[in-house]
Amino acid sequence: MKTILPVLCLALLVFSVATASASDDTGQSVYTKNCSACHDSGVMGAPKVGDKAVWAPLAAEGVDVLTHNAIQGEGKMPPKGGNMKLSDDEVKAAVKYMVDKSK
Numbered sequence: 001m002k003t004i005l006p007v008l009c010l011a012l013l014v015f016s017v018a019t020a021s022a023s024d025d026t027g028q029s030v031y032t033k034n035c036s037a038c039h040d041s042g043v044m045g046a047p048k049v050g051d052k053a054v055w056a057p058l059a060a061e062g063v064d065v066l067t068h069n070a071i072q073g074e075g076k077m078p079p080k081g082g083n084m085k086l087s088d089d090e091v092k093a094a095v096k097y098m099v100d101k102s103k
């Protein structure tokens with residue numbers, strides 16, 4: 001009976017690490033395929049990923065607000081970056097990736 005607890009803890013730890021890196025991968029691949037064309041270089045005034053000064057006020061709005069704006073489209077940015085096949089969760093993963101890369 002005593003061995004069950006540590007094994008359970010280890011299993012939970014492995015599971016949470018695995019899920020965390022899965023969502024990072026999703027964010028990165030969604031970003032690379034759908035968002036980097038504008039957001040790598042700042043085309044048309046897109047907030048450039050990695051530019052801390054530009055992203056600080058955006059990050060302050062929170063990932064949920066940014067995701068909502070990215071889904072709806074904002075200014076010159078098309079809804080979902082122009083790929084309507086993306087799910088809301090995929091857009092959110094990409095937004096998280098962008099915010100994390102711009103801290």
Ligand code: HEC
Pocket residue numbers: 030031034035036037038039043044045046047058065066067069070074075076077078080081082086091094095
């Ligand atoms: C066609 C170019 C283009 C593509 C592709 C694109 N964006 Fe954008 N994005 C923009 C531009 C331009 C802005 C600035 C909009 C403004 O404020 O006028 C912007 C702004 C944003 C913002 C800030 C919104 C805010 O609240 O001010 C987020 C978040 C964002 N984009 C996420 C994404 C994500 C996620 C993707 C991929 C799914 C993506 N963008 C793809 C051009 C693009």
